[in-house]
Amino acid sequence: xxxxxxxxxxxxxxxxxxxxxxxxxxxxxxxxxxxxxxxxxxxxxxxxxxxxxxxxxxxxxxxxxxxxxxxxxxxxxxxxxxxxxxxxxxxxxxxxxxxxxxxxxxxxxxxxxxxxxxxxxxxxxxxxxxxxxxx
Numbered sequence: 001x002x003x004x005x006x007x008x009x010x011x012x013x014x015x016x017x018x019x020x021x022x023x024x025x026x027x028x029x030x031x032x033x034x035x036x037x038x039x040x041x042x043x044x045x046x047x048x049x050x051x052x053x054x055x056x057x058x059x060x061x062x063x064x065x066x067x068x069x070x071x072x073x074x075x076x077x078x079x080x081x082x083x084x085x086x087x088x089x090x091x092x093x094x095x096x097x098x099x100x101x102x103x104x105x106x107x108x109x110x111x112x113x114x115x116x117x118x119x120x121x122x123x124x125x126x127x128x129x130x131x132x133x134x135x
Contacts, residue, residue: 008048011041 004012015038022030 004045005048008041008044011037012043015041 015034018030018034021027022034092120
């Protein structure tokens with residue numbers, strides 16, 4: 001998704017600020033003006049997004065030299081090229097980032113050796129029924 005240009009972002013923020021000012025003061029002329037500005041900015045944004053989409057689609061559907069090199073009429077050459085690519089890809093060293101919870105050091109507790117007490121189903125239901133839902 002392409003970034004919105006700075007001048008369009010500033011127009012959007014101006015439109016929003018004008019709308020808030022009109023709502024805060026209750027001025028009808030300002031409200032009409034802010035609606036006009038908002039619609040103009042929305043039209044500009046829509047045009048920008050449509051142009052960007054058309055540009056991205058045309059770039060995506062262009063034939064590139066690397067793609068033309070791969071798609072050949074000789075099937076064995078295509079297979080060899082793909083095999084070489086994947087061999088090179090899997091030769092790279094794998095980097096594993098540690099997960100913050102699973103790879104953290106164990107927490108030492110004072111009650112490590114004490115057994116967990118047994119709980120009946122009725123006790124669990126009693127606790128669940130006494131708790132109120134958060135709204």
